[in-house]
């Protein structure tokens with residue numbers, strides 16, 4: 001591995017970031033261990049004793065709620081000889097018993113029973129052999145994050161200007177809370193950062209999503225979903241932003257010529273459900289219907305959460321050349337039922353009609369990156385442009401087709417990769433919890 | 438092009454779909470052998486239309502109130518859960534229209550498919566419709582890779598014989614809860 005700072009230059013990035021297995025191993029350790037990583041949403045484990053599994057980089061994890069409602073990030077790794085102790089994606093359990101030799105843990109991670117206990121050394125103490133835990137957990141508006149980095153900033157500081165944008169996403173629900181439902185799981189043969197580059201990329205829709213744009217114009221006409229990217233996206237007021245700490249933001253809202261609802265491509269059930277909302281809400285119906293389409297923002301929380309549409313999408317690396325994307329759909333809590341029925345159909349629309357083209361292109365990029373002699377990936381658009389100046393709030397905002405957000409996340413990546421952060425685990429009762437909002 | 442017809446998907450239609458999907462694995466008893474030849478005629482013809490990418494001819498075999506559904510496991514109630522896709526006729530037209538734009542990168546080069554339809558059983562539903570269940574494996578070849586998509590499918594056929602037509606098609610991919618490769622051809 002070359003010195004890392006030679007691999008990221010102001011205007012370009014070295015191919016090895018996408019292809020080098022050693023870099024991958026290091027980033028799973030340092031980037032995913034050193035950042036605050038998104039784990040799950042509170043609505044996915046609402047009751048005492050609920051749990052859901054997650055990962056921090058390649059580290060398998062069980063996120064649990066104890067019988068008092070407290071959250072724990074337990075590594076899914078028996079303290080005996082390392083077997084995972086939980087095989088379900090989610091559920092409810094007070095105890096996790098390892099199926100190999102029967103060691104049994106509470107959902108706070110304490111070792112509560114070791115079968116055939118005679119024979120262990122005299123100083124063998126159950127309290128030394130609980131499940132290792134994520135030392136720091138925190139929540140922001142129901143989103144649960146964790147880090148192994150005791151030196152990481154507070155969760156609120158880590159999120160910085162991304163926090164108020166999470167608020168905007170969540171506050172589309174009348175209750176001020178989202179309810180995460182089920183997820184679509186996809187895998188592509190490419191490095192995880194290809195999804196990350198794409199999440200801040202307002203240059204690609206015009207070309208990569210041409211099929212979707214042409215389809216909508218032919219079948220439905222007018223200013224439909226994504227049509228703001230049809231020509232000259234930079235003249236629409238849409239912008240991209242580097243929010244610091246690797247977080248990126250693309251705001252499509254200034255590009256809309258009509259309401260969210262009028263812009264939304266027609267989905268199954270549109271007419272019947274809209275009629276019901278008009279019947280029940282009269283003059284207020286337009287406002288209710290605005291809750292159904294996606295948020296028209298792309299808010300990417302480094303290193304593994306892409307908030308877009310009505311989705312919380314996790315970027316889950318498998319290997320240097322393989323990545324999973326889990327796209328969780330959020331319902332608007334407190335909204336009329338019809339809104340959330342429409343949200344389910346809208347949540348299938350772009351993901352099944354548009355995203356296959358993104359994933360195809362990620363795989364094409366990974367193919368192209370295989371050439372050792374052609375070393376560099378260009379990310380220079382907008383570099384030195386006056387709009388790239390950092391504003392008073394620490395945010396760089398620039399026209400939507402600029403590549404500033406990508407350069408921003410790579411700065412954060414380099415910082416985490418170069419740092420000698422103290423990554424550690426904690427024992428039961430020794431973890432800290434921050435409620436950032 | 439004419440404006441596409443409005444969606445007819447309403448709560449009643451959803452309810453019918455949920456009831457149809459609910460007894461997944463429930464014992465209906467063996468299918469009616471006398472229905473099988475006509476059902477197989479329809480399913481085999483459908484498989485060939487799709488393998489030959491005759492998508493418009495395929496779409497013509499669906500009723501105006503049709504639903505084409507690929508649930509994520511467990512299927513549950515699609516009113517409260519997202520699916521891989523749940524299309525009415527209008528969105529089926531969109532899906533085909535997308536491929537016809539010539540810009541669908543995920544189908545450049547296009548997939549070549551060969552589907553095997555087997556274990557066909559059929560029961561009358563009482564209202565003139567016929568329920569058919571089968572096991573299907575779609576072998577997709579694209580870019581030097583051969584990928585199987587295994588599913589158990591449910592059909593509600595509105596008509597049998599020469600003018601066979603489909604009211605509901607449900608594709609239950611066996612691996613829909615794991616990480617699947619995005620597919621962009623019609624399953």
Ligand code: FES
Pocket residue numbers: 078079080081082083098099100101102103
């Ligand atoms: S590995 Fe878990 S009890 Fe032995």
Ligand SMILES: [Fe+2]
Pocket residue numbers: 198204205208209358
């Ligand atoms: Fe895209």
